[in-house]
Amino acid sequence: xxxxxxxxxxxxxxxRLAHGDDLLEALVRICGAQGITAGRVDAIGAVxxxxxxxxxxxxxxxxxxxxxxxxxxxxxMGNISLRDGRPMVHAHVTLSDRDGSxxxxxxxxxxxxxxxxxxxxxxxxxDFVREYDVATGLALWT
Ligand code: ZN
Numbered sequence: 001x002x003x004x005x006x007x008x009x010x011x012x013x014x015x016r017l018a019h020g021d022d023l024l025e026a027l028v029r030i031c032g033a034q035g036i037t038a039g040r041v042d043a044i045g046a047v048x049x050x051x052x053x054x055x056x057x058x059x060x061x062x063x064x065x066x067x068x069x070x071x072x073x074x075x076x077m078g079n080i081s082l083r084d085g086r087p088m089v090h091a092h093v094t095l096s097d098r099d100g101s102x103x104x105x106x107x108x109x110x111x112x113x114x115x116x117x118x119x120x121x122x123x124x125x126x127d128f129v130r131e132y133d134v135a136t137g138l139a140l141w142t
Pocket of ligand 1: 090091092106107
């Protein structure tokens with residue numbers, strides 16, 4: 001059975017990250033500061049460099065890679081839930097270069113903001129807690 005639990009949008013935060021922020025860490029910090037334990041996030045902007053990951057399904061581990069150059073954030077989308085009692089932002093991002101070529105993946109720490117505008121929507125209602133999933137090797141919602 002697919003998992004489906006109702007949530008209610010409660011608060012929306014719109015803002016800008018600081019030049020030089022770590023993109024993922026900054027989003028997590030906002031969630032911690034605002035007490036957000038469930039929600040969603042989207043953002044656009046640009047990064048000085050990116051560190052992304054691809055989940056190797058056969059080996060069951062993330063393969064990290066770096067794009068060490070300026071890129072546009074054409075789309076960041078993600079969700080917010082709890083892992084080990086703390087807010088976790090799970091985000092995927094598509095980035096583009098000066099030719100319009102796009103790259104994408106699972107956003108990892110080490111992606112450095114040039115400029116970034118975000119919207120975070122907080123939800124109330126059901127708990128979303130990540131725990132180890134035997135079938136995938138990932139920390140998924142239970
Ligand atoms: Zn992911």
